[in-house]
Amino acid sequence: MRISASGRKYIFLVNPISGTAQKSGLQKKLLDAALTFGVPAIVLPTVASGNYKFVQQKIEEEGYTDVIICGGDGTVNQVIGSLRKNDVNFGIIPMGSGNGLAFSAKIPKTFSRAVDLVFTGKGAYTDAFMVNDQFACMLCGVGFDAKVAHDFANQPSRGLLTYTQQTFKNFLSTGTYHFEMQVDNHLINTESFFISIANSNQFGNQFTIAPKASLDDGLLDIVVVPKMSKAILPFALIQQISGGALTGTSKKSKDTIQYFQAAKLQLKNKDLAPLHIDGEPKETAELFNIKVIPKSFRLIRPQ
């Protein structure tokens, strides 16, 4: 395979089932774009197992420099989690249901603009984090949002509409869970609907649960949504997503969302609330040790 003037060589990984976007003809569009930019490229399907040893081998043996993920956050998690120790740039063409990391990184929604960016942009160091021994790059959560992620994964269709339906269904039935959190020198006991721990500012679809989050500040944004009346909850969430200010770890008053930042925390999950990592349902645990990995990987994003 030839070498481009830029020295870059691309592998596109396409998830055939993510989101609702039609993927027929995608391979040709990607290869045509690569030709236009004078860059060698191949297109491969993603794998449900998340085992990307075959891509790692290609990178090491054939000198690929850029791995571009055409899918959503679950695919982004699996690909970057597997290949982050390789010296490559990662790019995202947002084709998932939520696209939280892509939108947080200001990667364009429009296909042609996202494609232009992966060929013309540079990789910028981006934080990730570990949830016990599992890799995360966008956001993890315990409680209500994780129950939605579990139910969403069991639906026959994906996309925003299915996600919204599952959110409303769970909103009606959800209860609260007890947690104990150790952050810096503070011990927080809370009964909450959910706790989000975020590197990206959002769940996806611009639902910015952690509006102050930065992808490269070496910090995680922690949002605790405590027990409150379900009549108030939607308004508290709207206030949070439209620019919730950091409150610190000390609880100011009942019925308010707590929002603070830390590089690590320990979370006791007393009621075994469900867990999601980057929007994917995961087996829960009684104890989570959560720690940021500063500058974990390079993501092609507007700078």
Ligand SMILES: Nc1ncnc2c1ncn2[C@@H]1O[C@H](COP(=O)(O)OP(=O)(O)OP(=O)(O)O)[C@@H](O)[C@H]1O
């Ligand atoms: N070839 C494949 N066949 C079936 N499933 C796959 C394949 N490749 C990846 N997957 C799985 O598809 C699931 C969903 O992918 P992804 O997260 O990209 O889409 P999404 O859930 O629609 O979007 P988002 O996470 O942004 O909401 C992931 O669990 C991933 O492991």
